[in-house]
Amino acid sequence: MGRIKDEMRRQLELRGYSRGTIKTYLQHAKNFVKFHRKSPLELGPKALESYLYHITSRRRVSVSYRNQAISALKFLYVKVLGRPFMTDDLPRPKKEHKLPTVLSMEEVHRLLRSIRNRKHLAILMLAYSAGLRVSEVVRLRMADIDVQRCMIHVRGGKGRKDRYTVLSETALKTLEEYAHYYRPVGWLFPGQRRGRHLSTRTVQKVVADAGRKAGIGKRLTTHTLRHSFATHLLENGTALRYIQELLGHRSTKTTQIYTHVTRKDLARIISPLDRISMLKNDTTNSPKGTEIRLKGGP
Secondary structure, three states, X not given: OHHHHHHHHHHHHHOOOOHHHHHHHXXXXXXXXXXXXXXXXXXXXXXXHHHHHHHHHOOOOOHHHHHHHHHHHHHHHHHHOOOHHHHOOOOOOOOOOOOOOOOOHHHHHHHHHOOOOHHHXXXXXXXXXXXXXXHHHHOOEHHHEEOOOOEEEEOOOHHHOOEEEEOOHHHHHHHHHHHHHHOOOOEOOEOOOOOOEOOHHHHHHHHHHHHHHOOOOOOOOHHHHHHHHHXXXXXXXXXXXXXXXXXXXXXXXXXXXXXXXXXXXXXXXXXXXXXXXXXXXXXXXXXXXXXXOOOOOO
């Protein structure tokens, strides 16, 4: 498997896949080989089906994980081993249509207030205030913060796309306090290893710990802050097209999911039960005994 793994890495790099995707695809290939304990060259199409059935029925992984595994195995057999017939009939799971978890502005406030570490506070403030992915916030460099224009230059985001997003004045103030105290050079948020940035795993742990400390019952990740950023902008009247650009989405279809979680228009809708409760009692037209009593028994 060693030579096959090296060739798979080479082919992924030649096609410009991100480091994160390369790592993920190689791990899926490794899991597949470990499951069958044979070289991919010795396996047939049924081996792919049995592995996918295993992770679906036994491990009960998410739909996105299964799709990732299928994409990795297709790359292995089509691009690396030259055996496209192996993956012709692989079934794709149906797409899930889950709504993102979103914090209220009050919950975001509580979350940020719970953090005492200057570095951690600066990271979470930037992630929320600019709608950054966790991989984007840890890879920021000092030069990416454009103080004069109040912009953040996101380099090599998802799909290797560069973009600009907003730099909050509040976040900038916290960032300046952090920089004065920590004196970062190169990477804005350096890790413990010399010359390396902070790991995404560390940031995810910071978010989860802060959520528990703030007493927020929702399952939090850094992406929750990104979802909240987009939803709050939409609720405050920012056009969907601008939000798309700030998030770095290729299509507005991706951004439109936030229209399903915003309270901007839902807040205007009055439940029919509330309309009933707002009606004045018309004793002249209402027959006796039809009043709705919510207190004081029957």
